[in-house]
Amino acid sequence: MKILVCISKTPDTTAKIAFTSNNTKFDAAGVQWIINPYDEWYSLVRAIELKEADASTIIHLVNVGLADVEPIIRKALALGGDEAIRVNTDSHDSFYVASQIAAIVKQGAYDLVFTGKETIDYNGSAIGGMLAELLELPYISLATKFDLAGSKATVSREIEGGEEICEVELPVVVSCAKGVAEQRIPNMRGIMAARTKPLKVVEPVAADVLTNVQSFGLPPAKAGVKLVAPDNVDELARLLREEAKMI
Amino acid sequence: MVLVFIDVAEGHVKKASFEVLTYGAKLAEQLSTTAEGIVLGSVTEDLSALGKYGVKKIYQVNNETLDHFDSQVYTNVIAQVAQATGARVIVFSNNVDGKAVAPRVSARLKAGLVSGAVGLPDTSNGFVVKKNVFSGKAFANISLTTEIKIISLSPNAYKIEETVGSAEVVPFNANVPSSKTKVTAVNKVSGEVPLTEAEIVVSAGRGMKGPENWGIVEDLAHALHAALACSRPVADAHWRPHNEHVGQTGIAIAPNLYIAIGISGAIQHLAGVNRSKVIVVINKDPEAPFFKAADYGIVGDAFEVVPKLTEAIKKIRGAA
Numbered sequence: 001m002k003i004l005v006c007i008s009k010t011p012d013t014t015a016k017i018a019f020t021s022n023n024t025k026f027d028a029a030g031v032q033w034i035i036n037p038y039d040e041w042y043s044l045v046r047a048i049e050l051k052e053a054d055a056s057t058i059i060h061l062v063n064v065g066l067a068d069v070e071p072i073i074r075k076a077l078a079l080g081g082d083e084a085i086r087v088n089t090d091s092h093d094s095f096y097v098a099s100q101i102a103a104i105v106k107q108g109a110y111d112l113v114f115t116g117k118e119t120i121d122y123n124g125s126a127i128g129g130m131l132a133e134l135l136e137l138p139y140i141s142l143a144t145k146f147d148l149a150g151s152k153a154t155v156s157r158e159i160e161g162g163e164e165i166c167e168v169e170l171p172v173v174v175s176c177a178k179g180v181a182e183q184r185i186p187n188m189r190g191i192m193a194a195r196t197k198p199l200k201v202v203e204p205v206a207a208d209v210l211t212n213v214q215s216f217g218l219p220p221a222k223a224g225v226k227l228v229a230p231d232n233v234d235e236l237a238r239l240l241r242e243e244a245k246m247i
Numbered sequence: 248m249v250l251v252f253i254d255v256a257e258g259h260v261k262k263a264s265f266e267v268l269t270y271g272a273k274l275a276e277q278l279s280t281t282a283e284g285i286v287l288g289s290v291t292e293d294l295s296a297l298g299k300y301g302v303k304k305i306y307q308v309n310n311e312t313l314d315h316f317d318s319q320v321y322t323n324v325i326a327q328v329a330q331a332t333g334a335r336v337i338v339f340s341n342n343v344d345g346k347a348v349a350p351r352v353s354a355r356l357k358a359g360l361v362s363g364a365v366g367l368p369d370t371s372n373g374f375v376v377k378k379n380v381f382s383g384k385a386f387a388n389i390s391l392t393t394e395i396k397i398i399s400l401s402p403n404a405y406k407i408e409e410t411v412g413s414a415e416v417v418p419f420n421a422n423v424p425s426s427k428t429k430v431t432a433v434n435k436v437s438g439e440v441p442l443t444e445a446e447i448v449v450s451a452g453r454g455m456k457g458p459e460n461w462g463i464v465e466d467l468a469h470a471l472h473a474a475l476a477c478s479r480p481v482a483d484a485h486w487r488p489h490n491e492h493v494g495q496t497g498i499a500i501a502p503n504l505y506i507a508i509g510i511s512g513a514i515q516h517l518a519g520v521n522r523s524k525v526i527v528v529i530n531k532d533p534e535a536p537f538f539k540a541a542d543y544g545i546v547g548d549a550f551e552v553v554p555k556l557t558e559a560i561k562k563i564r565g566a567a
């Protein structure tokens with residue numbers, strides 16, 4: 001059993017969002033980078049659990065990014081996983097990244113590919129689906145539970161107002177959401193071990209870039225809150241009806 | 248031609264589909280072309296009635312395999328229809344199904360994808376679509392130059408408009424591959440409004456002290472026909488189910504009205520709800536950061552204010 005876990009980096013959730021170069025670039029000055037929470041908390045931990053259940057399981061991590069991602073990759077390795085692969089290129093757009101990961105999957109003959117539900121910076125929720133299509137594999141998105149029996153996976157996925165449970169034979173691509181696993185904190189042993197785990201760097205394959213960010217912007221600020229006294233709740237109902245026209 | 252994917256669950260057209268149909272029709276008008284729909288599998292409702300959202304024609308591929316959602320099979324069939332009909336833009340809702348299919352179709356057709364679009368493209372100079380990034384804390388304008396373009400529209404970002412009109416329903420004979428996934432169960436929480444589709448959301452946080460106190464929150468939600476949501480610690484402590492957790496690492500929502508009770512308004516929480524059109528905050532701490540993001544607020548004890556608000560809403564709604 002070989003599992004590939006896709007790992008991306010995102011600004012820390014409290015990072016100030018600002019842009020430079022005439023609003024065309026994210027202002028990374030002073031920003032702390034973290035492992036994308038969906039990758040760290042759910043997909044990686046679930047992969048580690050599968051290895052704990054079956055020691056013959058091999059876990060590789062992959063990131064498409066430049067050398068500055070390496071501390072993030074090491075942090076991920078501290079949680080678990082046997083080795084990491086970094087595809088040495090800027091991440092351009094979703095299709096380009098998916099194409100890079102597809103090449104890795106083909107070469108490594110993985111049985112299972114995990115991605116996170118989405119990156120919390122770009123919010124694409126696109127790479128898993130693109131990857132599955134490039135590999136001609138089934139794709140279960142927004143998984144909230146993932147179980148394995150031999151080569152058969154049973155997966156719950158989020159649907160509007162509930163969940164759907166489906167069965168699929170490996171190989172498969174799965175995007176992980178909350179529920180798949182519980183967040184773990186790396187321990188000292190993991191952190192020490194991560195230092196010596198292999199982190200291979202490979203060069204990108206030729207691939208198309210289908211989209212370009214032209215500019216960024218910030219939403220307009222709120223006008224300010226209108227406070228209503230707690231003993232005057234009827235007034236809030238009136239405002240919501242007559243002014244906001246919401247109820 | 249603008250091809251709109253009409254998403255269906257158990258034979259019923261989802262509300263998100265009305266949004267994308269309206270959006271697709273407006274986009275077609277802007278591009279001086281027509282909007283057409285595509286629906287996969289059987290539908291119990293009258294599809295021609297969807298013409299009121301501005302589509303002239305709906306292709307229906309009716310095949311048992313398509314009654315279950317499988318992104319791989321759906322992609323294959325959508326690509327066949329898109330190619331046969333010469334679609335230039337394909338529109339999806341960025342809902343659960345759209346998030347699974349739109350990227351696949353994008354990869355298959357080498358068509359640029361903008362997921363989570365929040366408005367019509369700017370076509371004055373190219374084709375530029377605005378989308379949310381940084382969990383609603385910012386937006387990006389994405390330029391598409393591929394021959395076919397794919398937009399997946401953020402739920403609740405585009406207002407549904409109805410006119411008069413009826414659509415011609417055209418059966419489409421596609422090659423439907425067999426599905427590699429088998430759906431074994433669908434568990435729906437009955438009688439509840441799905442969170443991502445809800446126009447009003449009532450949400451509560453750690454200020455409620457414990458799960459046993461949720462009755463007053465539920466009563467308010469009932470009075471408003473609202474969906475329920477909660478902050479992350481509430482879901483982590485299993486006071487409420489995970490599927491109610493909203494925020495940067497939960498579900499991102501953009502209802503018309505968001506009522507936050509006993510939630511402090513941490514930046515990670517705001518990230519998932521700040522696209523709500525109107526925000527009401529009820530919190531006993533006047534310094535709670537949520538008030539900065541709110542339109543209306545009450546500084547007070549939720550246990551006193553919420554039941555009163557429920558009554559006030561029942562009264563005002565009953566009087567109308």
Ligand SMILES: Cc1cc2nc3c(=O)[nH]c(=O)nc-3n(C[C@H](O)[C@H](O)[C@H](O)COP(=O)(O)OP(=O)(O)OC[C@H]3O[C@@H](n4cnc5c(N)ncnc54)[C@H](O)[C@@H]3O)c2cc1C
Pocket residue numbers: 013037451452453454455477478479480481492493494495496497508509510511512513514515516519529530531532535547548549550
């Ligand atoms: C990486 C990361 C990701 C995160 N993602 C999310 C996310 O997606 N969603 C999310 O919600 N959080 C997220 N968090 C957690 C977030 O930082 C906050 O800790 C969390 O939102 C706080 O939840 P809360 O407001 O319910 O609780 P608290 O912060 O404890 O606030 C409780 C509030 O209730 C008020 N209160 C208390 N009693 C009453 C009363 N009787 N009447 C009225 N008001 C009362 C208090 O004044 C207080 O403001 C994330 C954190 C991290 C680090």
Ligand SMILES: Nc1ncnc2c1ncn2[C@@H]1O[C@H](COP(=O)(O)O)[C@@H](O)[C@H]1O
Pocket residue numbers: 005006007008036038039062063064065091094097114115116117118119122123124125126127128
């Ligand atoms: N540069 C990257 N390298 C490796 N995996 C990535 C990268 N970007 C995104 N991913 C994976 O794809 C998932 C979805 O990302 P996105 O489609 O950008 O929202 C993430 O949770 C990661 O698992």
